[in-house]
Amino acid sequence: MFKNLISALVFAALLSGGGSNLIAPLSAKDIEIDGKVNGVLLEAPSPVKPFELKDQNNSPFTLNSLKGKWSLLFLGFTHCPDICPFTLSNLDAVRVELSQRLTPEKLPRIIFLAVDPERDEKLLKDYVKHFGLDFTGITGPRAEIDNLVKSLDGFYRLEKKHDKDDAYTVTHSAAIALINPAGEVVAKISPPMPPYNTANYLFGLISQTKTGL
Amino acid sequence: MKPDYKGNSMKVAMMKNFKSRVSQFLLALMVVTSATIAHSAEEGAVKTQAKSTTAMESLQASEIWSPETPPHIKSSAIYLKLKNMSAAPLTITGISSPQFAMVHFHKTITENGMSKMEPVHSLTLAAKQEIEFKPGNMHIMLMGAKNTFKVGDKIPIELQTIKGQKFEFSAIVKKRSFPSQNHSNMQGGK
Numbered sequence A: 001m002f003k004n005l006i007s008a009l010v011f012a013a014l015l016s017g018g019g020s021n022l023i024a025p026l027s028a029k030d031i032e033i034d035g036k037v038n039g040v041l042l043e044a045p046s047p048v049k050p051f052e053l054k055d056q057n058n059s060p061f062t063l064n065s066l067k068g069k070w071s072l073l074f075l076g077f078t079h080c081p082d083i084c085p086f087t088l089s090n091l092d093a094v095r096v097e098l099s100q101r102l103t104p105e106k107l108p109r110i111i112f113l114a115v116d117p118e119r120d121e122k123l124l125k126d127y128v129k130h131f132g133l134d135f136t137g138i139t140g141p142r143a144e145i146d147n148l149v150k151s152l153d154g155f156y157r158l159e160k161k162h163d164k165d166d167a168y169t170v171t172h173s174a175a176i177a178l179i180n181p182a183g184e185v186v187a188k189i190s191p192p193m194p195p196y197n198t199a200n201y202l203f204g205l206i207s208q209t210k211t212g213l
Numbered sequence B: 001m002k003p004d005y006k007g008n009s010m011k012v013a014m015m016k017n018f019k020s021r022v023s024q025f026l027l028a029l030m031v032v033t034s035a036t037i038a039h040s041a042e043e044g045a046v047k048t049q050a051k052s053t054t055a056m057e058s059l060q061a062s063e064i065w066s067p068e069t070p071p072h073i074k075s076s077a078i079y080l081k082l083k084n085m086s087a088a089p090l091t092i093t094g095i096s097s098p099q100f101a102m103v104h105f106h107k108t109i110t111e112n113g114m115s116k117m118e119p120v121h122s123l124t125l126a127a128k129q130e131i132e133f134k135p136g137n138m139h140i141m142l143m144g145a146k147n148t149f150k151v152g153d154k155i156p157i158e159l160q161t162i163k164g165q166k167f168e169f170s171a172i173v174k175k176r177s178f179p180s181q182n183h184s185n186m187q188g189g190k
Helices: A002-016 A083-098 A124-131 A142-151 A195-208 B009-013 B021-034
Strands: A038-047 A052-055 A060-062 A071-076 A109-114 A135-139 A156-158 A170-173 A176-179 A184-190 B035-038 B047-050 B059-067 B076-084 B090-096 B100-111 B114-120 B123-125 B130-133 B138-145 B154-161 B166-174
Touching: A038 A195, A052 A142, A071 A083, A071 A170, A083 A109, A083 A124, A083 A195, A109 A124, A109 A142, A124 A135, A176 A195, A184 A195, B059 B154, B076 B123, B076 B166, B090 B100, B114 B138, B123 B130, B130 B138
Parallel strands: A071 A109, A109 A135, B059 B166
Antiparallel strands: A038 A184, A052 A060, A052 A135, A071 A176, A156 A170, A170 B114, A176 A184, B035 B047, B047 B059, B059 B076, B076 B130, B076 B138, B090 B123, B090 B154, B100 B114, B100 B138, B154 B166
16 A cells, blocks of 8 residues: 555656655755756655575675665666666766765665566676676566565566567666665656756755665 | 669669669669768768759768677667658658668657657658657667677668668767766757
């Protein structure tokens, strides 16, 4: 029920461009209006439930790995020709901007959740390396991916036309989840993300949150 | 009189559907002699223009690039500006590349927080209309790469209109960079 409410809020906010009065708008006062941030703040932080995946180096990546650090988590697939690489390079640009506002320990890491493990697993290491040094790729068994996707209130669907189809695309959530060091989703942002304004938006959220970090 | 197709047998073979020899000849001329490719010194400003002095379809492709892909990834995209230079609408129904198993016009649609891709089977440009293909929006989707491409490589593309006219151009593989916020192309959706 609570979950539904949150998703309804996120949905409404995405439709209205973040203008709903239930959702904290970005603080416009210190933002140069040059690119809208599609950011929504959840009414209350939504805890990520336990999951067990592996990172690109084959090391375990679990709920515990999310704790103690801010994260920006994006869901996609390595064979994605357009929006995933675009979003990852966009996130990198946001992170570069953010690095000028936040201390390194508060700077969120970028996590790419690859939801197409059959094709993604063996490519993930090179994929991650291609997009940036400080960037984590995670994937694993379908059920564990689904656990995490559910916690993010996300969605994906492999658009396989038949069993042997290996050129399929994947429909997936566009939003990037901002996860706090307690392992809770606090906000979502959607591409395209103007780096400067998005960095200001995230800076506002991260610097105001009392999480000990 | 039979036109001399020597050296262009592949292109000619692709036109076997056309009944009229005259139009075959004109098309062959069109493809072989009229497609001019001008490389400017500035990287990325490659312009390909196929023109004809007759009332034939004319299409201009510019700023044609393809982002460098991560290792072993066989799918990619091409971004460009495509302008119908003719005074009549032009419909593109076919797109292919000898370097890829599958090439489609595709559109990434992000709505209700969901990103999906939809194939665009035919693309009509009104007279003088220009369409911008850009990340997160319209793109030429490339699937099943037969080679690996590095920065500076060229990916050949052929478009075919509903009237059977063909246009060839190539995209330069470039390093992906995210435009700064003040860049006018920053905002998607327009």
